[in-house]
Amino acid sequence: MEVRPRIAVVTFPGSNDDGDAAWALGALGSEAVPVWHEQPDLPDVAAVVLPGGFSYGDYLRCGAIGRLAPVMRSVEAFAGEGGLGLGICNGFLLLCEAGLLPGVLRRNASLRFVCRDVRVRVERDDTPFTSRCTVGQELVIPVKNGEGCYVRPEGLDPDQIVLRYAEGENPSGAEDDIAGVCNAAGNVFGLMPHPEHAVDPLLGSADGGLLLASLVDAARDRVAAAA
Amino acid sequence: MKAKVLVRPKEGILDPQGEAVANALRHLGFEVADARVGRLVELQVESASLAEANEAVARMCDQLLANPLIETCEFEVTE
Numbered sequence: 672m673e674v675r676p677r678i679a680v681v682t683f684p685g686s687n688d689d690g691d692a693a694w695a696l697g698a699l700g701s702e703a704v705p706v707w708h709e710q711p712d713l714p715d716v717a718a719v720v721l722p723g724g725f726s727y728g729d730y731l732r733c734g735a736i737g738r739l740a741p742v743m744r745s746v747e748a749f750a751g752e753g754g755l756g757l758g759i760c761n762g763f764l765l766l767c768e769a770g771l772l773p774g775v776l777r778r779n780a781s782l783r784f785v786c787r788d789v790r791v792r793v794e795r796d797d798t799p800f801t802s803r804c805t806v807g808q809e810l811v812i813p814v815k816n817g818e819g820c821y822v823r824p825e826g827l828d829p830d831q832i833v834l835r836y837a838e839g840e841n842p843s844g845a846e847d848d849i850a851g852v853c854n855a856a857g858n859v860f861g862l863m864p865h866p867e868h869a870v871d872p873l874l875g876s877a878d879g880g881l882l883l884a885s886l887v888d889a890a891r892d893r894v895a896a897a898a
Numbered sequence: 899m900k901a902k903v904l905v906r907p908k909e910g911i912l913d914p915q916g917e918a919v920a921n922a923l924r925h926l927g928f929e930v931a932d933a934r935v936g937r938l939v940e941l942q943v944e945s946a947s948l949a950e951a952n953e954a955v956a957r958m959c960d961q962l963l964a965n966p967l968i969e970t971c972e973f974e975v976t977e
Contacts, residue, residue: 732965739962768965775967782914822968824909844912 675702676717676890681746681762683737688759688867692722694729695867699880701887707738717890718755719746720761723815723865728769733776733818734764743769755799755893756859757886760816763851763861772854772861773827774851777820786879788817788875790837791850791864798853799889800860803881808879809837819863821852831855834862835854880896899943899951904971905964920968939963943975951975 678701678806682689693703704714708726713719721847725731726737737743743765750756750771779785788811793804804810820843841848843863851862864881907913913934920933941958945951952975959971 731962735962735965773963776912777968778914780912780914782918824967845916 673700674891674894675700676894677702677704677715678718678720678887678890679704679706679713679716680720680722681706681708681742681881682722683724683726683740683761683765685727685729686722686724686761687724688865689724691865692720692759692867695870695880695883696720696887697888698870699884701858702889706742708737711741711745713742717893718757718886720760720886721746721756721765722867723760723762725760726761726765729761729808729818732768733761735767735781737761737765743754747771750829750854751788752856753856755792755886755889757800758859759859759865759867760814760819760863764818764860765883766859767868771859772850772852773831774823774852776818777822778818779820781815781843784817785819788813788814789840789842789850789864791840792837793832793833795798795822795830795833795853798857798860798885800853800882800885802885802888804885808867808871810834810881811876812866812869812879812882813875814841814842814864816863819845821845821849821863823847823849823852827852828855833860834864864894899945899948899975901941901943901951903939903941903955903959904936904947905961906932906970908968908973911968919952928935928960932934936969944976948975948976948977955970
């Protein structure tokens with residue numbers, strides 16, 4: 672039987688996509704392990720997912736307080752050692768505030784909350800999060816955010832841009848149409864669209880499943896390599 | 899000691915909130931060319947000296963109160 676790699680899904684006060692993320696990861700062949708934000712240590716897992724929603728009321732700036740949660744120190748250490756980390760929406764913001772990903776996310780240029788399917792273009796297929804995709808492929812995945820306007824740091828390596836909104840699709844005013852970026856080492860990835868809401872054609876699209884299944888593949892490889 | 903920390907959107911960074919405020923003021927009949935919306939944080943700091951407090955507040959700005967990519971941080975400490 673194929674190994675079901677264990678993937679942590681962290682719940683913060685205000686997370687609301689942890690359930691969907693855990694369900695999707697389970698449906699795609701992994702074992703989702705729930706982790707509470709107050710836990711100082713991560714369980715033995717092959718990857719960590721920070722799901723969408725809110726964190727600690729998102730006071731000050733989204734993710735600014737959440738990144739100080741006890742579990743985040745372990746997440747930082749895990750990612751620092753090359754562990755696989757995925758941040759979705761608010762999880763992406765947390766990774767940016769924690770300095771694990773470059774840039775920052777601000778209020779949408781429209782000042783409106785946006786909730787709709789968008790087309791995103793895959794810019795890299797050589798990451799642990801996009802191995803089941805091909806460069807140039809367009810995926811339909813929903814966004815739902817009020818603070819999705821990505822601002823990149825000066826001198827961001829273009830190679831770190833993994834996903835871009837397709838032409839005319841940018842829902843937030845994100846710079847350079849950036850929808851998802853990875854760190855320089857490529858083991859940490861964050862994106863504004865919600866792949867966990869697009870894993871079943873019944874709900875309009877299964878394209879998000881390609882990203883999450885890529886992560887499950889990579890996590891499985893890590894488990895096999897460690898065995 | 900008391901500290902007032904003023905966090906502002908950096909120059910050149912689009913401030914949609916400021917734009918919305920400017921528009922609303924124009925609707926009220928005011929002639930407003932531009933508005934930028936920042937944040938004022940008032941702190942009570944336990945500190946032995948003014949210098950120490952200044953140093954602590956500077957670190958607070960770096961570590962939490964502002965994101966240097968998009969915001970500037972100015973502060974004043976008084977006894």
